[in-house]
Amino acid sequence: xxxxxxxxxxxxxxxxxxxxxxxxxxxxxxxxxxxxxxxxxxxxxxxxxxxxxxxxxxxxxxxxxxxxxxxxxxxxxxxxxxxxxxxxxxxxxxxxxxxxxxxxxxxxxxxxxxxxxxxxxxxxxxxxxxxxxxxxxxxxxxxxxxxxxxxxxxxxxxxxxxxxxxxxxxxxxxxxxxxxxxxxxxxxxxxxxxxxxxxxxxxxxxxxxxxxxxxxxxxxxxxxxxxxxxxxxxxxxxxxxxxxxxxxxxxxxxxxxxxxxxxxxxxxxxxxxxxxxxxxxxxxxxxxxxxxxxxxxxxxxxxxxxxxxxxxxxxxxxxxxxxxxxxxxxxxxxxxxxxxxxxxxxxxxxxxxxxxxxxxxxxxxxxxxxxxxxxxxxxxxxxxxxxxxxxxxxxxxxxxxxxxxxxxxxxxxxxxxxxxxxxxxxxxxxxxxxxxxxxxxxxxxxxxxxxxxxxxxxxxxxxxxxxxxxxxxxxxxxxxxxxxxxxxxxxxxxxxxxxxxxxxxxxxxxxxxxxxxxxxxxxxxxxxxxxxxxxxxxxxxxxxxxxxxxxxxxxxxxxxxxxxxxxxxxxxxxxxxxxxxxxxxxxxxxxxxxxxxxxxxxxxxxxxxxxxxxxxxxxxxxxxxxxxxxxxxxxxxxxxxxxxxxxxxxxxxxxxxxxxxxxxxxxxxxxxxxxxxxxxxxxxxxxxxxxxxxxxxxxxxxxxxxxxxxxxxxxxxxxxxxxxxxxxxxxxxxxxxxxxxxxxxxxxxxxxxxxxxxxxxxxxxxxxxxxxxxxxxxxxxxxxxxxxxxxxxx
Amino acid sequence: xxxxxxxxxxxxxxxxxxxxxxxxxxxxxxxxxxxxxxxxxxxxxxxxxxxxxxxxxxxxxxxxxxxxxxxxxxxxxxxxxxxxxxxxxxxxxxxxxxxxxxxxxxxxxxxxxxxxxxxxxxxxxxxxxxxxxxxxxxxxxxxxxxxxxxxxxxxxxx
Ligand code: FES
Ligand code: FES
Numbered sequence: 003x004x005x006x007x008x009x010x011x012x013x014x015x016x017x018x019x020x021x022x023x024x025x026x027x028x029x030x031x032x033x034x035x036x037x038x039x040x041x042x043x044x045x046x047x048x049x050x051x052x053x054x055x056x057x058x059x060x061x062x063x064x065x066x067x068x069x070x071x072x073x074x075x076x077x078x079x080x081x082x083x084x085x086x087x088x089x090x091x092x093x094x095x096x097x098x099x100x101x102x103x104x105x106x107x108x109x110x111x112x113x114x115x116x117x118x119x120x121x122x123x124x125x126x127x128x129x130x131x132x133x134x135x136x137x138x139x140x141x142x143x144x145x146x147x148x149x150x151x152x153x154x155x156x157x158x159x160x161x162x163x164x165x166x167x168x169x170x171x172x173x174x175x176x177x178x179x180x181x182x183x184x185x186x187x188x189x190x191x192x193x194x195x196x197x198x199x200x201x202x203x204x205x206x207x208x209x210x211x212x213x214x215x216x217x218x219x220x221x222x223x224x225x226x227x228x229x230x231x232x233x234x235x236x237x238x239x240x241x242x243x244x245x246x247x248x249x250x251x252x253x254x255x256x257x258x259x260x261x262x263x264x265x266x267x268x269x270x271x272x273x274x275x276x277x278x279x280x281x282x283x284x285x286x287x288x289x290x291x292x293x294x295x296x297x298x299x300x301x302x303x304x305x306x307x308x309x310x311x312x313x314x315x316x317x318x319x320x321x322x323x324x325x326x327x328x329x330x331x332x333x334x335x336x337x338x339x340x341x342x343x344x345x346x347x348x349x350x351x352x353x354x355x356x357x358x359x360x361x362x363x364x365x366x367x368x369x370x371x372x373x374x375x376x377x378x379x380x381x382x383x384x385x386x387x388x389x390x391x392x393x394x395x396x397x398x399x400x401x402x403x404x405x406x407x408x409x410x411x412x413x414x415x416x417x418x419x420x421x422x423x424x425x426x427x428x429x430x431x432x433x434x435x436x437x438x439x440x441x442x443x444x445x446x447x448x449x450x451x452x453x454x455x456x457x458x459x460x461x462x463x464x465x466x467x468x469x470x471x472x473x474x475x476x477x478x479x480x481x482x483x484x485x486x487x488x489x490x491x492x493x494x495x496x497x498x499x500x501x502x503x504x505x506x507x508x509x510x511x512x513x514x515x516x517x518x519x520x521x522x523x524x525x526x527x528x529x530x531x532x533x534x535x536x537x538x539x540x541x542x543x544x545x546x547x548x549x550x551x552x553x554x555x556x557x558x559x560x561x562x563x564x565x566x567x568x569x570x571x572x573x574x575x576x577x578x579x580x581x582x583x584x585x586x587x588x589x590x591x592x593x594x595x596x597x598x599x600x601x602x603x604x605x606x607x608x609x610x611x612x613x614x615x616x617x618x619x620x621x622x623x624x625x626x627x628x629x630x631x632x633x634x635x636x637x638x639x640x641x642x643x644x645x646x647x648x649x650x651x652x653x654x655x656x657x658x659x660x661x662x663x664x665x666x667x668x669x670x671x672x673x674x675x676x677x678x679x680x681x682x683x684x685x686x687x688x689x690x691x692x693x694x695x696x697x698x699x700x701x702x703x704x705x706x707x708x709x710x711x712x713x714x715x716x717x718x719x720x721x722x723x724x725x726x727x728x729x730x731x732x733x734x735x736x737x738x739x740x741x742x743x744x745x746x747x748x749x750x751x752x753x754x755x756x757x758x759x760x761x762x763x764x765x766x767x768x769x770x771x772x773x774x775x776x777x778x779x780x781x782x783x784x785x786x787x788x789x790x791x792x793x794x795x796x
Numbered sequence: 797x798x799x800x801x802x803x804x805x806x807x808x809x810x811x812x813x814x815x816x817x818x819x820x821x822x823x824x825x826x827x828x829x830x831x832x833x834x835x836x837x838x839x840x841x842x843x844x845x846x847x848x849x850x851x852x853x854x855x856x857x858x859x860x861x862x863x864x865x866x867x868x869x870x871x872x873x874x875x876x877x878x879x880x881x882x883x884x885x886x887x888x889x890x891x892x893x894x895x896x897x898x899x900x901x902x903x904x905x906x907x908x909x910x911x912x913x914x915x916x917x918x919x920x921x922x923x924x925x926x927x928x929x930x931x932x933x934x935x936x937x938x939x940x941x942x943x944x945x946x947x948x949x950x951x952x953x954x
Binding site for chain 1: 815817818825826830831832833834835836837838839841842844871872873875876877878879881885888889890892894895896897898899900901904919922923924926927928929930931932933934935936937938939940
């Protein structure tokens with residue numbers, strides 16, 4: 003396999019080109035089709051009455067005058083749906099874990115502000131919302147612990163009594179003797195790092211439309227999801243429908259970043275209502291509902307201690323991580339996804355013998371945390387990279403130098419980290435050197451020193467990290483989860499007109515996979531891109547597919563596409579050889595034309611397809627094969643993907659606003675399918691990382707209420723927040739995946755927060771300030787500076 | 797309460813009756829079926845719903861349909877078709893200025909307005925012009941590239 007791949011690499015065609023995206027014309031012309039653009043006949047709309055209590059027993063629900071509102075069709079609470087749908091159970095084999103049942107509407111009690119309690123179905127959303135205002139819920143408030151540390155205490159009020167504790171996840175990863183390493187180290191640095199809660203905030207809010215086909219007794223859910231296959235399976239189980247009577251289709255989806263990558267209450271709700279009412283039912287979240295109740299992100303505190311020898315070599319790391327996972331363990335990933343990734347990735351891309359990482363996931367009355375671009379690694383990288391800089395400062399080493407001394411080198415691969423992750427063949431060192439060369443690091447340091455001499459708060463920060471992408475079957479994407487995230491299938495078909503259809507279980511929602519997968523197929527098959535249609539985002543397309551998440555689609559989808567294209571190509575050439583009366587080995591295909599090398603005779607794909615399907619008896623039946631193949635791919639280990647980010651910032655001493663003046667990324671994403679798309683992914687992910695570093699924070703107050711329920715309160719980067727991002731692609735030795743692709747959609751979100759935190763700390767180094775909480779808002783900075791000044795004046 | 801209303805959208809005149817409280821965004825999307833205009837926040841921050849109202853960019857989520865009585869409206873559907881993209885649309889495609897495409901119609905309409913009325917001769921000015929629209933996918937860089945090219949091509953404002 004490897005030798006064959008190398009030969010592909012020698013004759014690059016569409017793969018590697020800045021091909022313009024095939025999905026663009028429809029999206030640019032306003033001809034995209036997102037869920038809310040659909041309006042089947044008889045459509046009903048749902049509005050949801052949500053809990054205004056963080057933890058309370060539902061005493062009674064008063065529907066009052068709601069039914070008198072013109073257009074109202076029906077009103078439901080959990081009791082009304084009791085026999086119609088089973089809860090989803092986010093199972094995992096983790097020891098000591100409790101899987102919180104997940105329902106469309108709260109049953110008996112509510113566990114966070116924003117949890118759906120009552121659903122109103124009406125002829126229009128306007129009418130449904132009018133009716134909501136007439137419904138009242140009588141709650142008996144229950145005590146709660148809002149902060150994760152308090153919720154973890156033995157005497158804390160329980161959110162799920164059946165669990166017997168709020169700490170439903172507890173694990174430890176260890177290697178060596180970290181206590182001894184710390185005891186004997188020349189330098190020990192420590193900190194308590196906090197990455198606050200975020201929301202993924204895709205521009206399209208969550209949107210669901212369920213249709214019940216009375217004739218077939220079958221359900222179709224149109225969902226803004228990026229995991230249609232997983233949603234289809236769980237809905238089938240909850241609604242007791244066999245696979246051929248439930249289908250989940252993700253049409254055009256307006257971004258996800260993880261926020262649409264789990265099961266949602268309202269997704270279950272529209273399905274059960276459509277079946278009950280036998281009419282199409284639509285729920286479109288508004289922005290406040292998404293900010294209140296979409297799955298959220300991060301929210302961990304990492305207490306960590308790093309031991310380093312006198313030459314700056316890492317000896318050991320000890321960490322205690324506590325993650326606030328919200329009120330439910332999310333389906334299917336479980337609440338372990340985010341915090342367990344933090345301890346798994348905390349040792350970073352470095353050589354280090356001793357490690358002990360303990361992690362707890364704690365239930366609190368907030369929306370569940372779930373996948374968000376980067377998962378766990380933005381937090382682990384933030385903590386580790388801060389410690390690296392603190393150690394460097396302590397030893398008088400340059401931050402680039404301490405990283406150089408510790409990053410795993412090419413000769414050391416495969417390297418197993420203290421937490422058990424295996425790093426293999428990625429450009430750890432080259433990315434560090436590359437980014438320094440790209441910005442002329444020594445000159446940048448001189449600029450910073452000159453600015454410091456003028457009393458300006460200017461700083462430079464580095465962050466190196468590695469991630470696993472395109473993970474195969476060796477490890478589940480989430481710990482202990484019984485879902486197959488390690489394979490993907492491609493079904494490729496040439497029809498009688500010569501048109502090529504390639505269908506996948508993945509689900510593109512902005513990544514441009516319709517373009518990149520067509521590039522891969524065109525190269526492998528030898529046809530034109532225009533002849534290919536890529537189908538995705540539909541549970542009915544291939545026998546088994548889960549969706550697009552965890553930077554897997556280029557690796558797994560690209561691998562499956564390559565395998566399927568090779569099989570179909572062999573069939574095409576075999577038929578062509580028969581028709582042309584030449585040997586198969588004599589044939590080559592390019593641009594939809596098959597040519598015999600010896601005679602230069604040609605035949606088109608179209609003619610071959612026509613002969614195979616439409617010309618009766620043209621090819622004897624015994625030799626005739628349908629031009630179809632379905633192949634799956636499992637990269638087993640997956641690939642490591644490394645990067646170093648560099649940020650330069652300046653802090654305004656009057657407003658304490660941080661502006662990012664330079665930002666550079668050197669990253670290794672293996673063989674690049676489309677540089678235009680890769681750059682776009684890096685830009686977008688870095689923007690979200692800058693948001694996490696400087697702006698974005700979901701705030702719940704002491705009474706459990708959300709304070710950031712609008713885009714005027716939850717701030718995301720706008721065009722003026724962003725610097726021009728400089729990118730260097732390091733295409734390292736090809737990993738062991740078909741095509742040599744690595745996943746790359748998440749990295750920017752991982753490195754940027756740490757790089758900016760380090761840059762801010764560097765800018766304030768003259769005041770001896772360390773950054774331990776993100777985002778570093780002007781308010782946080784002001785307090786840090788004021789405290790430092792008070793300390794020196796004392 | 798309902799009101800009679802007449803307005804012109806992308807060159808076509810519509811006459812009808814609307815509820816007083818109907819948002820212009822909902823009217824365009826659900827009454828006229830012009831679903832190219834998107835709704836990202838319904839509170840005036842994100843810019844996804846931007847249209848041109850009598851030639852200037854406006855938030856259709858903060859406008860009642862009835863306020864557009866007698867007005868001329870342009871939406872993304874009026875900029876060009878899939879097979880015949882308008883200039884701003886084409887520049888977005890050339891520079892990969894969109895990913896999920898959800899914010900895109902709002903950006904295209906804002907930029908159409910900005911190109912008509914602002915000099916846009918520095919990146920800082922371009923970013924300022926775009927600062928009323930949120931894109932969560934692109935990090936804005938490729939959008940800035942597209943606008944830079946469009947502004948250069950247009951030349952100085954008369
Ligand atoms: S939808 Fe109108 S500004 Fe966001
Ligand atoms: S392209 Fe997705 S929000 Fe802008």
